[in-house]
Amino acid sequence: MTFLRQALAILRKDLLIEWRGRSRLFSVLLFGVVTLLLFSFAVGPDGGALEENASGFLVLALLLSSTLALSESFRLEQEQRAIEGLLLVPVDPVALYYGKVTGNTLFLFLLGPLLMPIALGLYGVPAGPETLLRLLGVWGLAAAGLSAPGSLYAAMTSRLQSRDVLLPILLFPLLVPVLVAAVKAIDLLLSGDPMGQLRDWLLLLVAFDLIYWALCGILFPQAVEER
Amino acid sequence: MTLRRIPWEHWFGGAGLALLLIGSYIGLFVAPPERYMGEVQRIMYVHLPCAWVSMVCFTAAFASAIGSLWTGGKKWDGALVGAIEAGVVLNVLLLIQGIVWGRATWWEGTDKWWTWDVRLTTSLLMCLLFAGVLALRAFVEDRERKASWSAVATIVAYVDVPLVYFCVRWMRSLHQPQSSPETVSSLMVTPLRINSFAVLFIAIWFIARRARIELMRRQMDEVPLPRRLTPQESAGG
Numbered sequence: 454m455t456f457l458r459q460a461l462a463i464l465r466k467d468l469l470i471e472w473r474g475r476s477r478l479f480s481v482l483l484f485g486v487v488t489l490l491l492f493s494f495a496v497g498p499d500g501g502a503l504e505e506n507a508s509g510f511l512v513l514a515l516l517l518s519s520t521l522a523l524s525e526s527f528r529l530e531q532e533q534r535a536i537e538g539l540l541l542v543p544v545d546p547v548a549l550y551y552g553k554v555t556g557n558t559l560f561l562f563l564l565g566p567l568l569m570p571i572a573l574g575l576y577g578v579p580a581g582p583e584t585l586l587r588l589l590g591v592w593g594l595a596a597a598g599l600s601a602p603g604s605l606y607a608a609m610t611s612r613l614q615s616r617d618v619l620l621p622i623l624l625f626p627l628l629v630p631v632l633v634a635a636v637k638a639i640d641l642l643l644s645g646d647p648m649g650q651l652r653d654w655l656l657l658l659v660a661f662d663l664i665y666w667a668l669c670g671i672l673f674p675q676a677v678e679e680r
Numbered sequence: 681m682t683l684r685r686i687p688w689e690h691w692f693g694g695a696g697l698a699l700l701l702i703g704s705y706i707g708l709f710v711a712p713p714e715r716y717m718g719e720v721q722r723i724m725y726v727h728l729p730c731a732w733v734s735m736v737c738f739t740a741a742f743a744s745a746i747g748s749l750w751t752g753g754k755k756w757d758g759a760l761v762g763a764i765e766a767g768v769v770l771n772v773l774l775l776i777q778g779i780v781w782g783r784a785t786w787w788e789g790t791d792k793w794w795t796w797d798v799r800l801t802t803s804l805l806m807c808l809l810f811a812g813v814l815a816l817r818a819f820v821e822d823r824e825r826k827a828s829w830s831a832v833a834t835i836v837a838y839v840d841v842p843l844v845y846f847c848v849r850w851m852r853s854l855h856q857p858q859s860s861p862e863t864v865s866s867l868m869v870t871p872l873r874i875n876s877f878a879v880l881f882i883a884i885w886f887i888a889r890r891a892r893i894e895l896m897r898r899q900m901d902e903v904p905l906p907r908r909l910t911p912q913e914s915a916g917g
Contacts, residue, residue, distance in 0.1 A: 602836055609829050613819050622815050623833065626808040627840050630847040637851070653850060661843055668839060672832045675749055679824075 456548050463544070463552025470529065471560065477525050478563065485518035485568045489575055507576040508639040512632060515568060515592065516599070519561045523603040524620045526557055527611035536608075536677065550673035554604045554666070561596035565589050578643055587642050594658040595635040601665035602627055609676050634658045689888035696881030703874030711867050720784040723777055725871045729879040730774040731803070737767030737883055738810060742838040745831035754898055757827035758891030760834060761817065764810050765890055766883045771807040775800075801848045802841070809837040809844075823898055 471477060492510040496502045503510075530536040539549060569588055573580050580588070606623045610616040638654040707725035714721035741763035748756035778800060779793060786795065794800065813833045820826040 605832070605836065609816070609832070615819050619816060619819060623812045626805050626812060627837065629805055630840070630843040633847045633851050657843070657847060657850070664839060664843070665836075668836065672749075672835060675828045676832050 456545055459544050459548035460552040460555070463539075463549055464556050467526070467553065467556035468559070471556075477522065478560070481518045481522045481525075482564065482567055484521055485514050485564060486571060488514040488517055489568070489572050493575060503576040504578050507572065507578045508643060509636050510576065511569065511572040512595070512635045512639065514572065515561075515564055515595075516628065516632060518564055518568070519596070519599050519603065520621055520624060522560055522564070523557060523600070523607045523624075524611065524616055526553065526560070526604070527607040528616075530608075531611045540677065546674040546677055547670055549677075550604065550608075550670050553608075554600050554669070557600040557604050558597045561600055562589075562593050565592035565596070580643060584642055588639055591635055591638045591642065591655070591658070594655065594662060595631050598631040598658060598661045598665065599624075599628060601662065601669045605669040605673055605676060608673065630657060630661055634661070687888075687892075689885050692881045692888070693885035696878045696883075696885060699874050699878035699881065703871045703878050707868075707871035707875065711871055714868075717785050720781065723781045724868075725875050726879075727774065727777045727781060728872060729876040730770045730777065732876055733879045733883050734767045734770035734774060734803075734806075736880065737763045737770060737887070738806065738838060738841070740887070741767060741810070741834050745834040745838075748827055748831040749835075752827075754827070754895060755891065757830070758894035759887060760827075760830060761814075761894050762887035762890030764813055764830075764834065766886045768807060768810050768814065769886075770879070770883065771803060771810075774803055775807065778803075796848075796851075798845065798849045802845045805844050805848075806841055809840060810834075813837060823901055 489510065492506075492514070493503055496506070527536075530539070536549075540546060566589060569585065569592070572578075573585075603620075603624055606620055610619045610623070613619060634654045634657040638651055638658070641651045641654070704725060707722055711722070711725075713719050741760050744756045744760035744763060747753065748760055782795070783793070787793070813830055816833050817826055817830050820829055
Protein backbone atom coordinates (compact mmCIF):
# COMPACT_ATOMS: atom_id res chain seq x y z
CA MET A 454 0.00 0.00 0.00
CA THR A 455 2.90 2.34 0.73
CA PHE A 456 3.92 1.89 -2.90
CA LEU A 457 0.60 3.24 -4.19
CA ARG A 458 0.59 6.02 -1.61
CA GLN A 459 4.08 7.11 -2.62
CA ALA A 460 3.23 7.04 -6.32
CA LEU A 461 0.08 9.07 -5.71
CA ALA A 462 1.99 11.56 -3.55
CA ILE A 463 4.51 12.09 -6.37
CA LEU A 464 1.68 12.49 -8.87
CA ARG A 465 -0.08 14.97 -6.60
CA LYS A 466 3.12 16.96 -6.10
CA ASP A 467 3.74 17.16 -9.85
CA LEU A 468 0.18 18.16 -10.68
CA LEU A 469 0.25 20.78 -7.94
CA ILE A 470 3.51 22.28 -9.21
CA GLU A 471 2.07 22.28 -12.71
CA TRP A 472 -1.16 23.89 -11.62
CA ARG A 473 0.51 26.60 -9.52
CA GLY A 474 2.97 27.47 -12.28
CA ARG A 475 1.03 26.74 -15.45
CA SER A 476 3.96 28.15 -17.39
CA ARG A 477 5.07 24.77 -18.70
CA LEU A 478 1.70 23.96 -20.22
CA PHE A 479 1.44 27.40 -21.76
CA SER A 480 4.92 27.36 -23.31
CA VAL A 481 4.63 23.79 -24.58
CA LEU A 482 1.23 24.54 -26.07
CA LEU A 483 2.58 27.65 -27.76
CA PHE A 484 5.42 25.56 -29.18
CA GLY A 485 2.89 23.09 -30.58
CA VAL A 486 0.85 25.82 -32.25
CA VAL A 487 3.97 27.35 -33.79
CA THR A 488 4.97 23.92 -35.12
CA LEU A 489 1.53 23.40 -36.66
CA LEU A 490 1.86 26.78 -38.34
CA LEU A 491 5.35 25.97 -39.62
CA PHE A 492 4.08 22.79 -41.26
CA SER A 493 1.44 24.75 -43.13
CA PHE A 494 4.03 27.29 -44.27
CA ALA A 495 6.37 24.50 -45.38
CA VAL A 496 3.69 22.82 -47.47
CA GLY A 497 2.27 26.08 -48.79
CA PRO A 498 -1.24 27.44 -48.77
CA ASP A 499 -2.53 24.56 -50.91
CA GLY A 500 -5.38 23.19 -48.83
CA GLY A 501 -5.38 19.73 -50.39
CA ALA A 502 -1.86 18.76 -49.30
CA LEU A 503 -2.46 20.03 -45.78
CA GLU A 504 -5.71 18.14 -45.38
CA GLU A 505 -4.17 14.97 -46.77
CA ASN A 506 -1.25 15.03 -44.32
CA ALA A 507 -3.18 16.48 -41.38
CA SER A 508 -2.82 13.35 -39.23
CA GLY A 509 0.93 13.22 -39.74
CA PHE A 510 1.48 16.90 -39.01
CA LEU A 511 -0.78 16.77 -35.97
CA VAL A 512 1.03 13.79 -34.43
CA LEU A 513 4.44 15.30 -35.24
CA ALA A 514 3.50 18.57 -33.54
CA LEU A 515 2.27 16.61 -30.52
CA LEU A 516 5.44 14.49 -30.49
CA LEU A 517 7.77 17.50 -30.67
CA SER A 518 5.96 19.39 -27.93
CA SER A 519 5.86 16.22 -25.83
CA THR A 520 9.64 15.86 -26.01
CA LEU A 521 9.95 19.43 -24.78
CA ALA A 522 7.52 18.76 -21.94
CA LEU A 523 9.29 15.55 -20.91
CA SER A 524 12.71 17.14 -20.70
CA GLU A 525 11.21 19.93 -18.57
CA SER A 526 9.55 17.44 -16.22
CA PHE A 527 12.83 16.21 -14.74
CA ARG A 528 14.72 19.49 -14.90
CA LEU A 529 12.74 20.56 -11.85
CA GLU A 530 13.90 17.47 -9.94
CA GLN A 531 17.52 18.18 -10.77
CA GLU A 532 17.40 21.73 -9.47
CA GLN A 533 18.90 21.70 -5.98
CA ARG A 534 19.11 17.91 -6.30
CA ALA A 535 15.49 17.43 -5.32
CA ILE A 536 15.47 13.89 -6.71
CA GLU A 537 18.25 12.80 -4.35
CA GLY A 538 16.23 14.14 -1.45
CA LEU A 539 13.19 12.22 -2.66
CA LEU A 540 15.16 8.99 -2.89
CA LEU A 541 16.62 9.55 0.58
CA VAL A 542 13.19 10.04 2.22
CA PRO A 543 13.07 7.16 1.12
CA VAL A 544 10.66 6.97 -1.77
CA ASP A 545 10.70 3.67 -3.63
CA PRO A 546 12.23 4.58 -7.03
CA VAL A 547 9.65 2.41 -8.79
CA ALA A 548 6.85 4.37 -7.09
CA LEU A 549 8.64 7.57 -8.05
CA TYR A 550 8.70 6.39 -11.68
CA TYR A 551 5.03 5.47 -11.83
CA GLY A 552 4.03 8.73 -10.16
CA LYS A 553 6.11 10.66 -12.66
CA VAL A 554 4.99 8.70 -15.69
CA THR A 555 1.31 9.06 -14.77
CA GLY A 556 1.78 12.80 -14.32
CA ASN A 557 3.56 13.05 -17.67
CA THR A 558 0.90 10.99 -19.42
CA LEU A 559 -1.82 13.29 -18.09
CA PHE A 560 0.14 16.34 -19.09
CA LEU A 561 0.83 15.09 -22.62
CA PHE A 562 -2.76 13.94 -22.97
CA LEU A 563 -3.91 17.43 -22.11
CA LEU A 564 -2.04 18.73 -25.15
CA GLY A 565 -4.45 16.68 -27.30
CA PRO A 566 -7.74 18.48 -26.65
CA LEU A 567 -5.88 21.80 -26.84
CA LEU A 568 -3.92 21.22 -30.06
CA MET A 569 -6.27 18.94 -32.02
CA PRO A 570 -9.09 21.44 -32.68
CA ILE A 571 -6.49 24.03 -33.70
CA ALA A 572 -4.83 21.59 -36.11
CA LEU A 573 -8.09 20.38 -37.63
CA GLY A 574 -9.26 23.96 -38.01
CA LEU A 575 -6.01 25.19 -39.53
CA TYR A 576 -5.77 22.32 -42.00
CA GLY A 577 -9.46 22.39 -42.86
CA VAL A 578 -10.30 18.80 -41.85
CA PRO A 579 -13.97 18.28 -41.06
CA ALA A 580 -14.49 16.34 -37.79
CA GLY A 581 -17.53 16.10 -35.55
CA PRO A 582 -17.41 15.96 -31.74
CA GLU A 583 -17.67 12.16 -31.80
CA THR A 584 -14.64 11.82 -34.10
CA LEU A 585 -12.76 14.24 -31.89
CA LEU A 586 -13.44 12.04 -28.86
CA ARG A 587 -12.11 9.00 -30.71
CA LEU A 588 -9.04 10.93 -31.78
CA LEU A 589 -8.47 11.79 -28.13
CA GLY A 590 -8.68 8.09 -27.29
CA VAL A 591 -5.92 7.33 -29.79
CA TRP A 592 -3.86 10.21 -28.47
CA GLY A 593 -4.33 8.93 -24.91
CA LEU A 594 -2.74 5.61 -25.89
CA ALA A 595 0.04 7.39 -27.75
CA ALA A 596 0.68 9.77 -24.83
CA ALA A 597 1.06 6.80 -22.48
CA GLY A 598 3.53 5.26 -24.95
CA LEU A 599 5.56 8.48 -25.22
CA SER A 600 5.74 9.02 -21.47
CA ALA A 601 6.98 5.57 -20.49
CA PRO A 602 10.41 5.60 -22.18
CA GLY A 603 10.30 9.41 -22.22
CA SER A 604 10.24 9.71 -18.42
CA LEU A 605 13.03 7.14 -18.08
CA TYR A 606 15.30 8.91 -20.56
CA ALA A 607 14.38 12.35 -19.23
CA ALA A 608 15.46 11.20 -15.75
CA MET A 609 18.84 10.16 -17.12
CA THR A 610 19.53 13.00 -19.53
CA SER A 611 18.32 15.76 -17.18
CA ARG A 612 21.59 15.41 -15.28
CA LEU A 613 23.69 16.03 -18.37
CA GLN A 614 24.79 19.26 -19.99
CA SER A 615 23.67 18.15 -23.44
CA ARG A 616 20.21 16.93 -22.43
CA ASP A 617 18.43 18.94 -25.12
CA VAL A 618 20.27 17.07 -27.86
CA LEU A 619 20.37 13.66 -26.23
CA LEU A 620 16.70 13.24 -25.37
CA PRO A 621 15.44 13.49 -28.98
CA ILE A 622 18.34 11.36 -30.26
CA LEU A 623 17.35 8.59 -27.87
CA LEU A 624 13.59 8.99 -28.07
CA PHE A 625 12.76 9.62 -31.73
CA PRO A 626 13.96 6.29 -33.20
CA LEU A 627 12.41 4.48 -30.26
CA LEU A 628 9.04 6.14 -30.75
CA VAL A 629 8.69 5.33 -34.45
CA PRO A 630 6.12 2.56 -33.76
CA VAL A 631 4.02 4.98 -31.67
CA LEU A 632 4.30 7.69 -34.30
CA VAL A 633 3.33 5.40 -37.19
CA ALA A 634 0.49 3.71 -35.29
CA ALA A 635 -0.96 7.02 -34.06
CA VAL A 636 -0.75 8.64 -37.51
CA LYS A 637 -2.37 5.64 -39.17
CA ALA A 638 -5.11 5.36 -36.57
CA ILE A 639 -5.93 9.08 -36.72
CA ASP A 640 -5.86 8.95 -40.50
CA LEU A 641 -8.29 6.01 -40.51
CA LEU A 642 -10.60 7.83 -38.10
CA LEU A 643 -10.60 10.98 -40.20
CA SER A 644 -10.90 9.47 -43.66
CA GLY A 645 -12.81 6.24 -43.00
CA ASP A 646 -11.70 2.67 -42.37
CA PRO A 647 -13.11 0.42 -45.10
CA MET A 648 -10.60 -2.42 -44.49
CA GLY A 649 -11.01 -2.49 -40.70
CA GLN A 650 -7.32 -1.80 -40.02
CA LEU A 651 -7.88 0.50 -37.08
CA ARG A 652 -7.94 -2.35 -34.59
CA ASP A 653 -4.44 -3.56 -35.53
CA TRP A 654 -2.91 -0.13 -35.10
CA LEU A 655 -4.62 0.35 -31.75
CA LEU A 656 -3.34 -3.06 -30.67
CA LEU A 657 0.19 -2.03 -31.61
CA LEU A 658 -0.19 1.09 -29.46
CA VAL A 659 -1.53 -0.95 -26.54
CA ALA A 660 1.32 -3.46 -26.90
CA PHE A 661 3.89 -0.65 -26.90
CA ASP A 662 2.29 0.88 -23.80
CA LEU A 663 2.18 -2.38 -21.86
CA ILE A 664 5.74 -3.39 -22.76
CA TYR A 665 7.32 -0.04 -21.95
CA TRP A 666 5.26 0.72 -18.83
CA ALA A 667 6.45 -2.58 -17.39
CA LEU A 668 10.04 -2.53 -18.68
CA CYS A 669 10.86 1.08 -17.82
CA GLY A 670 9.41 0.62 -14.33
CA ILE A 671 11.83 -2.25 -13.77
CA LEU A 672 14.79 -0.33 -15.20
CA PHE A 673 14.15 3.05 -13.59
CA PRO A 674 15.87 2.28 -10.25
CA GLN A 675 19.07 1.48 -12.18
CA ALA A 676 18.87 4.86 -13.86
CA VAL A 677 18.54 7.01 -10.73
CA GLU A 678 20.21 5.10 -7.91
CA GLU A 679 23.83 5.64 -7.02
CA ARG A 680 25.80 2.43 -6.97
CA MET B 681 63.53 -15.61 -22.27
CA THR B 682 59.77 -15.31 -21.99
CA LEU B 683 57.35 -15.70 -24.85
CA ARG B 684 54.61 -13.06 -24.76
CA ARG B 685 51.28 -14.80 -24.51
CA ILE B 686 49.04 -14.05 -27.43
CA PRO B 687 45.59 -12.88 -26.24
CA TRP B 688 42.92 -15.40 -27.19
CA GLU B 689 40.92 -13.03 -29.35
CA HIS B 690 43.78 -12.72 -31.86
CA TRP B 691 43.19 -16.34 -32.83
CA PHE B 692 39.63 -15.40 -33.71
CA GLY B 693 40.86 -12.39 -35.65
CA GLY B 694 43.38 -14.42 -37.64
CA ALA B 695 40.90 -17.18 -38.37
CA GLY B 696 38.26 -14.63 -39.35
CA LEU B 697 40.54 -12.83 -41.80
CA ALA B 698 41.70 -16.11 -43.34
CA LEU B 699 38.13 -17.37 -43.70
CA LEU B 700 37.07 -14.06 -45.20
CA LEU B 701 39.77 -14.40 -47.87
CA ILE B 702 38.76 -17.99 -48.67
CA GLY B 703 35.04 -17.30 -48.64
CA SER B 704 35.35 -14.18 -50.76
CA TYR B 705 37.61 -16.01 -53.25
CA ILE B 706 35.01 -18.75 -53.68
CA GLY B 707 32.25 -16.16 -53.83
CA LEU B 708 34.02 -14.06 -56.43
CA PHE B 709 35.57 -16.71 -58.68
CA VAL B 710 34.09 -20.17 -58.06
CA ALA B 711 30.38 -19.65 -57.42
CA PRO B 712 28.22 -19.14 -60.53
CA PRO B 713 26.79 -15.70 -61.26
CA GLU B 714 23.14 -15.27 -60.44
CA ARG B 715 20.81 -15.75 -63.41
CA TYR B 716 18.95 -12.44 -63.28
CA MET B 717 21.20 -10.06 -61.39
CA GLY B 718 24.51 -11.30 -62.80
CA GLU B 719 27.88 -10.51 -61.22
CA VAL B 720 26.63 -7.79 -58.90
CA GLN B 721 24.76 -10.38 -56.89
CA ARG B 722 28.12 -11.51 -55.46
CA ILE B 723 27.81 -8.63 -53.00
CA MET B 724 25.46 -11.01 -51.18
CA TYR B 725 28.49 -12.90 -49.82
CA VAL B 726 29.36 -9.96 -47.59
CA HIS B 727 25.89 -8.43 -47.34
CA LEU B 728 24.06 -11.29 -45.64
CA PRO B 729 26.92 -12.04 -43.18
CA CYS B 730 26.93 -8.36 -42.15
CA ALA B 731 23.18 -8.50 -41.61
CA TRP B 732 23.29 -11.68 -39.54
CA VAL B 733 26.32 -10.81 -37.47
CA SER B 734 25.12 -7.27 -36.70
CA MET B 735 21.95 -8.84 -35.32
CA VAL B 736 24.11 -11.26 -33.29
CA CYS B 737 26.12 -8.30 -31.97
CA PHE B 738 23.02 -6.44 -30.83
CA THR B 739 21.72 -9.58 -29.16
CA ALA B 740 25.08 -9.99 -27.43
CA ALA B 741 24.84 -6.35 -26.31
CA PHE B 742 21.38 -7.04 -24.89
CA ALA B 743 22.65 -10.08 -23.00
CA SER B 744 25.65 -8.10 -21.71
CA ALA B 745 23.32 -5.31 -20.60
CA ILE B 746 21.32 -7.76 -18.51
CA GLY B 747 24.54 -9.21 -17.12
CA SER B 748 25.86 -5.75 -16.36
CA LEU B 749 22.73 -4.70 -14.46
CA TRP B 750 22.46 -8.03 -12.68
CA THR B 751 26.05 -8.36 -11.49
CA GLY B 752 27.51 -4.87 -11.88
CA GLY B 753 30.59 -6.57 -13.35
CA LYS B 754 32.97 -4.41 -15.34
CA LYS B 755 33.58 -7.08 -17.97
CA TRP B 756 29.91 -7.02 -18.94
CA ASP B 757 30.11 -3.30 -19.59
CA GLY B 758 33.18 -3.78 -21.78
CA ALA B 759 31.42 -6.50 -23.75
CA LEU B 760 28.36 -4.27 -24.08
CA VAL B 761 30.20 -1.32 -25.58
CA GLY B 762 32.23 -3.60 -27.86
CA ALA B 763 29.14 -5.40 -29.11
CA ILE B 764 27.22 -2.20 -29.79
CA GLU B 765 30.13 -0.61 -31.63
CA ALA B 766 30.74 -3.71 -33.75
CA GLY B 767 27.01 -4.01 -34.42
CA VAL B 768 26.66 -0.38 -35.49
CA VAL B 769 29.71 -0.61 -37.79
CA LEU B 770 28.35 -3.79 -39.41
CA ASN B 771 24.94 -2.15 -39.70
CA VAL B 772 26.42 0.87 -41.50
CA LEU B 773 28.35 -1.48 -43.82
CA LEU B 774 25.11 -3.38 -44.42
CA LEU B 775 23.27 -0.21 -45.42
CA ILE B 776 26.05 0.92 -47.76
CA GLN B 777 26.27 -2.53 -49.42
CA GLY B 778 22.50 -2.60 -49.72
CA ILE B 779 22.48 0.77 -51.48
CA VAL B 780 25.25 -0.36 -53.86
CA TRP B 781 23.34 -3.54 -54.63
CA GLY B 782 20.06 -1.67 -55.03
CA ARG B 783 21.61 0.92 -57.35
CA ALA B 784 22.74 -1.90 -59.65
CA THR B 785 19.45 -3.82 -59.62
CA TRP B 786 16.21 -2.39 -58.21
CA TRP B 787 16.93 1.25 -58.98
CA GLU B 788 19.04 0.79 -62.11
CA GLY B 789 18.48 3.73 -64.43
CA THR B 790 16.51 5.69 -61.84
CA ASP B 791 17.48 8.45 -59.40
CA LYS B 792 16.42 6.39 -56.40
CA TRP B 793 18.81 5.61 -53.55
CA TRP B 794 16.36 4.28 -51.00
CA THR B 795 13.13 2.27 -50.67
CA TRP B 796 10.95 2.22 -47.58
CA ASP B 797 11.12 -1.56 -47.54
CA VAL B 798 10.71 -3.46 -44.26
CA ARG B 799 14.27 -4.68 -43.94
CA LEU B 800 15.90 -1.46 -45.09
CA THR B 801 13.85 0.69 -42.79
CA THR B 802 14.21 -1.64 -39.83
CA SER B 803 17.99 -1.83 -40.17
CA LEU B 804 18.28 1.94 -40.54
CA LEU B 805 16.23 2.48 -37.39
CA MET B 806 18.16 -0.22 -35.55
CA CYS B 807 21.38 1.57 -36.44
CA LEU B 808 19.98 4.86 -35.08
CA LEU B 809 18.63 3.21 -31.92
CA PHE B 810 22.00 1.75 -30.96
CA ALA B 811 24.01 4.75 -32.14
CA GLY B 812 21.88 6.68 -29.63
CA VAL B 813 23.20 4.45 -26.84
CA LEU B 814 26.76 5.29 -27.92
CA ALA B 815 25.87 9.00 -27.94
CA LEU B 816 24.48 8.74 -24.42
CA ARG B 817 27.67 6.97 -23.30
CA ALA B 818 29.83 9.68 -24.76
CA PHE B 819 28.20 12.34 -22.62
CA VAL B 820 28.36 10.56 -19.23
CA GLU B 821 31.52 11.11 -17.21
CA ASP B 822 31.01 8.87 -14.20
CA ARG B 823 32.09 5.27 -14.95
CA GLU B 824 29.47 3.49 -12.84
CA ARG B 825 26.70 5.63 -14.22
CA LYS B 826 28.00 5.18 -17.76
CA ALA B 827 27.76 1.41 -17.32
CA SER B 828 24.28 1.30 -15.79
CA TRP B 829 22.79 3.89 -18.13
CA SER B 830 24.16 2.22 -21.27
CA ALA B 831 22.76 -1.08 -20.05
CA VAL B 832 19.33 0.46 -19.46
CA ALA B 833 19.33 2.20 -22.85
CA THR B 834 20.48 -0.99 -24.62
CA ILE B 835 17.63 -3.02 -23.14
CA VAL B 836 15.07 -0.34 -24.03
CA ALA B 837 16.41 -0.10 -27.60
CA TYR B 838 16.61 -3.87 -28.16
CA VAL B 839 13.01 -4.46 -27.07
CA ASP B 840 11.92 -1.87 -29.63
CA VAL B 841 13.35 -3.77 -32.63
CA PRO B 842 10.46 -6.27 -33.11
CA LEU B 843 7.92 -3.46 -32.61
CA VAL B 844 9.65 -1.38 -35.29
CA TYR B 845 9.72 -4.38 -37.62
CA PHE B 846 5.99 -5.05 -37.28
CA CYS B 847 5.02 -1.43 -37.57
CA VAL B 848 7.07 -0.94 -40.75
CA ARG B 849 5.71 -4.17 -42.20
CA TRP B 850 2.12 -3.15 -41.57
CA MET B 851 2.79 0.32 -42.88
CA ARG B 852 4.25 -1.12 -46.08
CA SER B 853 1.62 -3.82 -46.47
CA LEU B 854 -0.79 -1.14 -47.61
CA HIS B 855 1.42 -0.42 -50.61
CA GLN B 856 3.38 -3.43 -51.79
CA PRO B 857 4.03 -7.00 -50.76
CA GLN B 858 7.35 -7.81 -49.13
CA SER B 859 10.11 -8.77 -51.56
CA SER B 860 10.21 -12.54 -52.09
CA PRO B 861 12.93 -14.52 -50.31
CA GLU B 862 15.97 -15.38 -52.42
CA THR B 863 16.35 -18.99 -53.40
CA VAL B 864 19.99 -19.83 -53.04
CA SER B 865 21.83 -22.55 -55.00
CA SER B 866 24.13 -24.95 -53.14
CA LEU B 867 27.27 -23.56 -54.82
CA MET B 868 26.33 -20.18 -53.39
CA VAL B 869 25.73 -21.51 -49.89
CA THR B 870 29.36 -22.50 -49.24
CA PRO B 871 30.93 -19.03 -49.58
CA LEU B 872 27.98 -17.55 -47.72
CA ARG B 873 28.54 -19.89 -44.81
CA ILE B 874 32.30 -19.36 -44.75
CA ASN B 875 31.93 -15.59 -44.84
CA SER B 876 29.31 -15.63 -42.11
CA PHE B 877 31.72 -17.35 -39.76
CA ALA B 878 34.51 -15.04 -40.94
CA VAL B 879 32.52 -11.91 -40.08
CA LEU B 880 31.40 -13.47 -36.80
CA PHE B 881 35.00 -14.23 -35.79
CA ILE B 882 36.14 -10.75 -36.77
CA ALA B 883 33.30 -9.27 -34.74
CA ILE B 884 34.32 -11.36 -31.71
CA TRP B 885 37.88 -10.11 -32.21
CA PHE B 886 36.76 -6.47 -32.26
CA ILE B 887 34.41 -6.88 -29.31
CA ALA B 888 37.10 -8.50 -27.17
CA ARG B 889 39.67 -5.85 -28.08
CA ARG B 890 37.20 -3.07 -27.37
CA ALA B 891 36.25 -4.64 -24.05
CA ARG B 892 39.92 -4.73 -23.04
CA ILE B 893 40.34 -1.06 -23.93
CA GLU B 894 37.28 -0.21 -21.84
CA LEU B 895 38.63 -2.14 -18.86
CA MET B 896 42.00 -0.43 -19.18
CA ARG B 897 40.33 2.99 -19.30
CA ARG B 898 38.50 2.13 -16.11
CA GLN B 899 41.71 1.05 -14.42
CA MET B 900 43.33 4.27 -15.55
CA ASP B 901 40.53 6.28 -13.95
CA GLU B 902 41.03 4.43 -10.70
CA VAL B 903 44.74 5.28 -10.45
CA PRO B 904 45.04 8.26 -8.09
CA LEU B 905 46.48 11.41 -9.65
CA PRO B 906 50.05 12.20 -8.54
CA ARG B 907 50.10 14.33 -5.45
CA ARG B 908 50.99 17.97 -5.93
CA LEU B 909 54.22 18.84 -4.17
CA THR B 910 54.08 21.22 -1.23
CA PRO B 911 56.14 24.44 -1.58
CA GLN B 912 58.69 23.14 0.92
CA GLU B 913 59.19 19.93 -1.01
CA SER B 914 59.61 21.65 -4.34
CA ALA B 915 62.03 24.20 -2.82
CA GLY B 916 63.97 21.45 -1.09
CA GLY B 917 64.08 19.24 -4.21
